[in-house]
Amino acid sequence: MKKTHIALLVLIAAAIVVLISYTGDLSSYETIASAKQKEGKFVNLIVKMDKSIPVQYDPIKDPNLLEFNVQDSLGGKISVVYHNTMPTDMEKSERLVLKGKVQGEHFECSAIVMKCPSKYKDNPNAMKNQPVTISN
Amino acid sequence: MNTTKFIDEHLFPGQIGYFLTILSLVASLVATYSFARAFFSKEISLQAQWEKLAKMAFIIESVAVASCFVVLFYIISNHLFEYKYAYMHSDKNLPYQYLLSCFWEGQEGSFLLWSFWHCVLGLVLLATKKKWGESFAGVMMVLNFVQFCLATMIVGLYIFDMKLGSSPFLLLREEMNWPILSRPDYLHLIKDGTGLNTLLQNYWMVIHPPILFLGFASTTVPFGFAVAGLIKKKHDWMDKSLPWATFSAGVLGLGIMMGAAWAYESLTFGGYWAWDPVENASLVPWLTLVSAIHACIIYRKTGSSLKLTYLFFGISFLLVLYSTFLTRSGILGDTSVHAFTDLGMNAQLLGFLLIFVIPYFVLFFARFKHIPEPQKEEAIDSREFWMLIGSLILFLSAVVIISITSIPVYNKLFGTKIAPPEDAAFAHNQVQVFVAIIIGLLTAVGQFLKFKGTAKAFLIEKLKLPLLVTIVITALVYIFIGVAFKEKGIGFEGAIYVAMFASIYAIVANIFFWVTMQKAKLKSAGSSIGHIGFGMVLLGILISSSNKTVLSWNTTGISPLRVESNKSPAGNPRENITLFEGIDTDMGKFMVTYVRDTFDILNKRFFELKFKEKKTQSEFFLYPDVLKNNKGMEGFSANPSSKHYWNKDIFVYVTSFQDNSKEDTTTFKPHQIALGDSIFYSNGYIKLEKVLVNPNSSRPAGTNELVLQLAITSKEGLKYTANPGIVLEGMNLQSNVDTIKAQNLVLSFNKVIDQQKGMLEIGVKESAALTNLITLKAYEFPFINLLWLGVIIMTFGFGLATWNRAAKLKEK
Known part of the structure; x- marks a missing residue:
């Protein structure tokens, strides 16, 4: 066996080890109910805002505190604390992906990914039946 | 059938456009076939004949693609909003230099761009034909087949109910179901397009996509050499393909980093690289291409690593196709902030990928045994040994990155629900x-x-x-x-x-x-x-x-009652600081003031921020801006601003803002107060701590000054001081009010009621019209x-x- 072949095998083994160890860091998408059972574990929630309870955000008191409530498609509900500013069009967002952990009664959120009707690009399907810039 | 006669539509450019896309589709197919015949034929005379035909087809194809480009640009620059592409990607207010960016905002335009570069590269190959010898026809065959696939992406034909590609020349009324579009005068009702996303209204977005796509397109040439070499079992193409490979790696690297510069300047994730799937997808072919170049050099010098050379050049091109699939199919969904919109062409995109992946690997493994490899071993102190190790490591690093990036693909394939790790970067x-x-x-x-x-x-x-x-x-x-x-x-x-x-x-x-x-x-x-x-x-x-350090650590204005929540469990730093208009705010090394804001013609709102370095007292201004109602977005999108020093950048952006334009109707309410007393206001209490007589020694002669020191404590426990005062000049009395914007308080010192008892009167006004404020994030990148x-x-x-x-x- 040539040295280069040995090196090749060693490197491939290293890459595999890296990938396997990476899988240990992976998280998962959960429902609110299942996330509550895994208190303290980092999870991703796909939810929408529960608009029956007002969003608490007052940059005068603390620009880094946002509190709001969400629910998921299975009806689970939880309150969320996010130590950052309120994302711009959060209230318009169709759904939110929240990253964080359940802590006691609330969800301690570290990042919010928004799924908007149109975010970075137009969504032609969202516009299909309704014009945007028409004036009669 | 719709027989309405529509008024003022310009249908001619679109018809030309359709014709040109079909022409380029047919011409690229003819060119592919003819170059293939030329490549496989053994007779020189036959070769020449086929090549002549192929050349003609290729030139026709190039003219068609270039004209297509011109027609689409004509449609966009003349604001022909009857075309969906112009309507969706541009508007009348768009500055001229960004008309080109409209091109690449949509999938169709960027496919066209990619195709355009193939034509340019093909013409260069054609013009320098003699240099490439036998490989020429093979490379051109591959290139034209890629062209054919790209042409199907924009042809927009329906074949047995299956949509093939999406045409940039579609009319708005063909695509949308809006009721008004059936009116003959609908064009008069459509005043403007939906515009170009403001994030893309940046000079980097004019230049970054063309460079990146030139990088993508140029990977086709070394790939073509590799295919030709494998088919003919002739491995003498290294010298010929190397300049193409280094060109490709240089351009692709530059294109990727221009994208990073754009992200740095106009996105607000606070950096130039976020390991976003779209970024990864463009980086990975670059890494493998660099591996390929090194493997190729080893082969030229020593005769070994030929198999790896074939593998790496092949994979570099295939990864370009894979990244096209990832970014354009919508499969990345929630994981990426900047993928293209799904146009419903997933099957076609997957086909585009597989039609190259499968034949290439079949060919590669069929030839595997015939690819020569010297029996002698590389010495451990030789350059080739370590070069090989290096290119293997780069290649494997690419494999690791793309495996991680492909998580959404696994989820789709296996129905799993795997998500990225907590700290993906x-x-x-x-x-x-x-x-x-x-x-x-x-x-x-x-x-x-x-x-x-x-x-x-x-x-x-x-x-x-x-x-x-x-x-x-x-x-x-x-x-x-x-x-x-x-x-x-x-x-x-x-x-x-x-x-x-x-x-x-x-x-x-x-x-x-x-x-x-x-x-x-x-x-x-x-x-x-x-x-x-x-x-x-x-x-x-x-x-x-x-x-990278956060400058906007929030140390002011945080309630002492909330200190315990300062260290949030997520470890998320409190990176936003609140700035009130006109008030100096302490931000670590700097005092920052939100001076004012202005609008420009594009309805961008610029915030003028004054930064004063505490140590040196030197000042500079930054102008981060926000744009309200950016293209279908209800809120605003923020654009950062940075101050460049030779050794660092100060980088800021507005994370939220609050306007208060309510009328100020409240009046001062008088309160009696003695030294040490407290009075209440709606959100806390005010305590009179001291009365200062003539605290300012540089006051004009003949004046006397009385200044109050008031300590304000809000319900939340926030503390502020205010210093309203009066100035007496002879019989004239001037009152100096003080404001605590954060509490909407205006305080005045009205008069002395009883000097003996130390009883004073102060005025308290609680106004709602004070708080213009923004929250800001600031970083330093050294x-x-x-x-x-x-x-x-x-x-x-x-x-x-x-x-x-x-x-x-x-x-x-």
């Missing part, structure tokens, strides 16, 4: 920092190694001085810059230091090599200059990322210019290598 960084260490060291030492073996004494002598210089520089970096990144523990911090050492060594050793071994000549300096640039890129990334400079030098190195290798071909 760190998951990449902790691996790639070790890749950087090894690649940095190999880049340094490798240059001094010789093919087939190196004398130890020579190596030690040559590497001694660069090593010494590197140690000194690294020590200086350690002392004066250091690594501020401690969050991930001592192990990672140590790895960053080692990687810094390795990248400095790469720079220094290559400078030494160029000066001492190559006598600082530009001929054949492509590799050393390219490696110097690469080392600088690594070092720039390491220093700027590991020392030595980010090193990164940009490194990119320029590296691109120059690739350019030089391309030039020199192409010139050598001429000499033959």
